[in-house]
Amino acid sequence: MTGLTAPTVHRLSNGLTIVAEQMPVEATNLSLWLGAGSAVESDDINGIAHYLEHMIFKGTRQLPTGLFERTVEQCGGATNAATSQDYTHYYITAAPDDFATLAPLQIEMVLNAAIPDDAFERERSVILEEIRRSHDNPRRRSFYRSMEAAFQHLPYRRPVLGREEVVQSLTAQQMREFHHTWYRPQSITAVAVGNLPVEDLVSIVADGFDTALAERSLQDHPLEIETSLTRPSYLAAEQPFETIQRYDYEDPTLQQARLSFMWRVPGMDEVHHTYALDAIAYILGQGRTARLVRDLREERKWVTSVSATNMTYARQGIFQITVQLPAAAIPEVEQAIAQHLQSLQTDVIQDEELERVRTLVANQYIFGNETPSNRAGLYGYYHTLVGDLTPALNYPARIRALDAIDLQRAAQQYLSPQACGIVVSKPAS
Secondary structure, eight states, X not given: OOOOOOOEEXXXXXXXXXXXXXXXXXXXXXXXXXXXXXXXXXXXXXXXXHHHHHHHTTOOSSSOTTHHHHHXXXXXXXXXEEEOSSOEEEEEEEOGGGHHHHHHHHHHHHHSOOOOHHHHXXXXXXXXXXXXHHHTXXXXXXXXXXXXXXXXXXGGGSOTTOOHHHHHHOOHHHHHHHHHHHOSGGGEEEEEEESXXXXXXXXXXXXXXXXXXXXXXXXXXXXXXXXXXXXXXXXSOOOOOSSEEEEEEEOTXXXXXXXXXXXXXXXXXXXXXXXXXXXXXXXXXXXXXXXXXXXXXXXXXXXXXXXXXXXXXXXXXXXXXXXXXXXXXXXXXXXXXXXXXXXXXXXXXXXXXXXXXXXXXXXXXXXXXXXXXXHHHHHHHHHHHTSOSHHHHTHHHHHHXXXXXXXXXHHHHHOOTTSEXXXXXXXXX
């Protein structure tokens, strides 16, 4: 398994990138990826990217509220969206025969959102309730604390949903300016995958954008406005931890403690440095036979759950070990994790363990890219964050090319147990 066959990539004169692939499955997917997530916000509009994701579905001059979703459902299709730190992503999945009808509607929705004042005010309560529910979720609270500890300056430290007091003060005009600044063809990767010829997929999407852009130019809201919304200038990666930085919280809603180890590591703009860390995450904490899972949960039964993840944002990555456990077990578990990390740096990983990782990655890659929506998500994510599909296509091969020395060096360089962030949230004593 060396990777997928490369799809067709077209760059249009208006700046739009179209990625297209015919796939012999009786479905089609159009995914519109915008490089405009919460990381491009300033502090005073934190949450506007996610709020805008909601407002996109409130219609345009050509599409009254609800008409797009009803049309998709009448065709037996599905549509949804998601906002992250580095991107916002809109998609539809439908039968190939309906693609030419639905794709232009989706493009019109995304490019020409009306964002009327009354609908904006009604949706504010929905956003605020989503924020409140996230604070009621112990896992989300622990994640927010970890991100605030991991990032001192980068905007990844802020919640994607925004802060309640900021969302309370946002205006529809601010959102219209944000939409005008970021929702442009040059900021969009349109990925079309499904059982239609590539030339049909490309022409349907290109024509849809031409029509929507022509409509946009006729609208009377101020498209020519000068706006101060620009990509923040402080996106340089932060320096690794030099010592152990500890953050302790008391959380009366918890039944068990949460423990998180974090290291600042390379992000997607240094994607070649991420492969070894991905493999180490599998070795430590992904699967029942992973080292930390087997030792701490299965054998010693000290923890309820443990996992390791290499989270790769555009400008920075965070390698994280997360644990749920009785508060009394924290000292022993912290020591055991430090010993496992030290072992990675001093002991060579055996071939059998490395082969397990290679097989897992290859199989998950295959299983995770069997549908048009999976494939479109893979292409959109990599093109948006890296600007290149090669890492997406060759990921299993890059993992398979790693040897034990590569992993040992990565552990030595990035995962010191004496230089990391540690966040502990304990139930009330």
